Amino acid sequence: MRTLTREQILSLSGLALHHPDTLPAAQDLVLQWLRTYPGDLQVQAAYARILLARGQPEAARHIAARISRADPWDETFYRLHIQTAGNSLAAQAANACLRALDAAPFPDIPLPAWGAALAQTRAALRRGDVQGAQEAFQEAAAVLSHVPLAACIHLQLLGAQFPSSDDEAHCALPITPPVQHALQQHYARWPDCLPLALWYAEQKLACGQEAGAVAILHRCATQDVGGQTPKRIWGEQHPYKALWPSALSLPLEIALPAALNASLGWNQLPKAENLPFGEQAAPSSGEKAPPQAATTPKGGVPSPRALPGKRNFLHPREHVYVLLTTQRGLEAQYGAPQSRRVLAALQRLEHTLQAHFRGGALLLVVDSAQSMARLGLPPATPDDAWSIKLTLQDVREHLRTRGKDIGALLIAGGPQVVPFHHLPNPVSDDDPHIPTDAPYASLDADFFAWEWPTGRLPGDATRRASVLIAQIEALHDRYAQPPSRGTWLWEMIRQWQRRLRTVTQEEPMAMGYTAAIWWRASLEVLSPIGSATDLLASPPILSSNFIGSGLAQARAGYFNLHGRVDAPEWFGQCDPRRECAEDFPVALRPQDVSRLGGMPRVVLSEACYGAHLEGRALEDSVALQFLAHGAHALIGSTTLAYGAISNQLIAADLLSERFWRALQRGLPAGEALQAARLAMAAELKRRQGVLDAEDRKALMSFVLLGDPMAQVFPQMRWRRAKSVSSPVEVP
Structure with missing residues (x-):
């Protein structure tokens, strides 16, 4: 089967914009890529351009808004946002961001004054004029809580105002209290903004919080598989490069139109000696075709990567009911003796659920090395929701190699035990963020579509483990009777x-x-x-x-x-x-x-x-x-x-x-x-x-x-x- 590289995907999607009849095939192609690499920012932008060309500007606008928030330094994302948003306030804000990046703004779109103020701030910082940068930024301070780019420039300004006294520190931002405080605030408001996340991870590493930092870096690697944001911050050969995939490719599962095939040179018959590895020339008349080796890996289980974006089970109905908690969270809220009672109740529930679900049940104490060793996986950081989410994705891949999948997720414990994710609030109201379990139910950043049903037994906010234990035991009692085997x-x-x-x-x-x-x-x-x-x-x-x-x-x-x-x-x-x-x-x-x-x-x-x-x-x-x-x-x-x-x-x-x-x-x-x-x-x-x-x-x-x-x-x-x-x- 032919494979496509990332560069070929981007090239084909761009070519399709000039051949409207190829747009449906190009859309199928980028969707196939995004099912495997959902965090590819440039391919998401290519998808938005295809949607715009096919007359779906609203769908394209949502993608453009999301990726410009993820990487606020990429001017092409703002241009795409303006093309999809018309003359709206969002388009005006994107135009101001273009001005802030010293890029040519759209002349027919109004230009808010804060864009020029941010551009002047950056220019003053490049000259080393910290006082001038501070004065210029005052005109843009009003949009600090609404524009991720303004938050990034604000941190650079604070870094110039409060430089680190440690000559050995090589962080992109100084490790000083004003910078750290502002970074925490901005990251809490914009957790999906990749420069903020990368700076935050780097500061965590510098402060000795390796587990939390690595979890954030792993998340960034899944949300920007092309690695454009870390390269912009730290350079091409940055110290965390090994976390990002070095080569991205995808088996081609659809037929391409002739125009796209021609651009790849695939419309020419290869010579016999140039056939791709693993393919053989058709046998001549009277010859028998040589036997073909099976492509299934040892053990008879298809690789999870074999069919990107598709469920890959031996028995598609073998779904597992997953119970998830953290040991450190239980001990912090209830103390060690009571946390053992909670874990014992969960073990009884796990045993009872085995008889009711085709794939069985699985208790994950995600921060316990002993619990995770059963799956050959490292433990998660218990107070980091993203670390737990990434571990859950690893668990899912482990189950898929055994013909199973997560069918339902039950979180045991309130937010003190298993933290909520805190997502940005899209409404200007009194809520600073949205506490939610939605990311635990999804594989990527599309939190609107859940992959598996997810619930939580929350206990309560007190130190009484009895509340949580009673919730677990009530669920155990409901499932304790043998399952019906009637016709x-x-x-x-x-x-x-x-x-x-x-x-x-x-x-x-x-x-x-x-x-x-x-x-x-x-x-x-x-x-x-x-x-x-x-x-x-x-x-x-x-x-x-x-x-x-x-x-x-x-x-x-x-x-x-x-x-x-x-x-x-x-x-x-x-x-x-x-x-x-x-x-x-x-x-x-x-x-x-x-x-x-x-x-x-x-x-x-x-x-x-x-x-x-x-x-x-x-x-x-x-x-x-x-x-x-x-x-x-x-x-x-x-x-x-x-x-x-x-x-x-x-x-x-x-x-x-x-x-x-x-x-x-x-x-x-x-x-x-x-x-x-x-x-x-x-x-x-x-x-x-x-x-x-x-x-x-x-x-x-x-x-x-x-x-x-x-x-x-x-x-x-x-x-x-x-x-x-x-x-x-x-x-």
């Missing part, structure tokens, strides 16, 4: 019996509780599984009379209420067309949950901070109370959430409605959340051509607490094409 006919009869109970109201499917002002939107959200008779409003319903609502008997619970980061209660809101005693009455308190007398299997809350865990004890969290009293899974937002007042659903409302649709089809909660994300993105792109900031925030901020394989109705066995488990119902 497909018996399974079908059981499912129809359950549906009949729902229709006759013996077992209501759903119960909803909404702020009165959002009644119309909430009714639309609940419509796949409920009706107006299943939806309560606050006011008039309050926390004092919510008991007896019917929620205890429902299999699914939906909450569209207000939440606050500094309050444990969820609040209603008065419909402005009515008179109310309070505009924002208390609708539900943590202590109310324990008085319900029963619990839905799956709960979804659109409340702001509905799944906020930081500093929350069990007694101070509605979400944790739901898990403690029998809910199998709760989906909620870790931040502010946005929705609609009317039945034209957006953001969190649309995500929730699509979730109920998927759950009603029989998908487990984690898979339903996966499907809802994709369906929401597809619907909004169809409707408005773009995902706005509130939509993107909803896709990132909603997390699943509890069992990602929790089900309201199990599917039939023959319909479970991608699910982890056999259709085993857990009471």
Whole structure:
């Protein structure tokens, strides 16, 4: 099979722009490359140019915005961004960045003054005029929190103002407190900005924090496989060059148009002596073809690299339920004796899950050398989310070589044990960042599309290990009974019996509780599984009379209420067309949950901070109370959430409605959340051509607490094409 190098991919994609009939093939080619090397910035830019040429400017604009944020020193990315963004504010900002880089700006696009100020700052720094650079930068200080390039230039200015006194230091930025403090702030705001990440890693190395630094460098190597950012910072022969791949290539799996073949010289027949290695000339008449050696590696398992971008299993349904925690995190929160109790409970859960999932279960204590040695992998850094994510990717590759894959991920412990990722907040609101588990569920930087259902048993923020142990043991008890081995006919009869109970109201499917002002939107959200008779409003319903609502008997619970980061209660809101005693009455308190007398299997809350865990004890969290009293899974937002007042659903409302649709089809909660994300993105792109900031925030901020394989109705066995488990119902 022919292979293509990175240079050939870029050359072909550029050539296709001049031959419109070859654009579809070129798009397939770059997508094939990006499935294998998703962090190739230049090929991402080539993909955006192809999309633009094919009349998809919005899709191209999102890529251009992402890569210009990843490498803010590359002027070609800004030019691409302007070409896709028209005369918008984003295009004006990109034009200002061109001016800051001393590149020619677009004359027909307005040029904000801060671009010239940044250019003057850089010019003064090159002259050694630190005072002049500082004065020039004052005019650009207002965009410091909005423009990654401004943050990079700010750090260079601080480096000139506060040079290191250590003559032996060879870091790109001085290791001085002002520089370190500013770098930490900028990196927290822009973790996907590669120059900031590389500078941060270098400073960590200089301060003796090798594990965290290496994890960041590995992440940068996956996000910029071409290595353009480290070369710009440290030069071609930089000391970390070994972490970046030296040669990138890809087997060609599609037929190329004649124009592209010709550019590669592949439209000529080779001479017999010049045939590629491993190929043989066709035998002449009367000759037998020589036997061909098998291409499968020893052991009979195909290499994971053999089919880039495709799942490569011997048995595609052998998915593994992965349990993940950190030993150091458990010990830091609970102490060594209690952490051993947690690990023992997880080991019992691992043993019980083996019987329920085709690929078995696997407990990963990712920072334990002993635990990771079973897979032949090094331990991760327990307080570094990116290190854990990269280790998880290594685990996945290990499983793939054995014909398996990660089918579901359950994180054991709150953010003190296994840290959340903190992603940039696309909305200008009160949230400094978005705590989320989304990157743990994805293979690359596209956190909107999950590869496997992911959940978390969070315990609580106290030092009581008993809360986390109780959550683990509750999950263990649900799976402790032997899996059903009935025939497909018996399974079908059981499912129809359950549906009949729902229709006759013996077992209501759903119960909803909404702020009165959002009644119309909430009714639309609940419509796949409920009706107006299943939806309560606050006011008039309050926390004092919510008991007896019917929620205890429902299999699914939906909450569209207000939440606050500094309050444990969820609040209603008065419909402005009515008179109310309070505009924002208390609708539900943590202590109310324990008085319900029963619990839905799956709960979804659109409340702001509905799944906020930081500093929350069990007694101070509605979400944790739901898990403690029998809910199998709760989906909620870790931040502010946005929705609609009317039945034209957006953001969190649309995500929730699509979730109920998927759950009603029989998908487990984690898979339903996966499907809802994709369906929401597809619907909004169809409707408005773009995902706005509130939509993107909803896709990132909603997390699943509890069992990602929790089900309201199990599917039939023959319909479970991608699910982890056999259709085993857990009471």
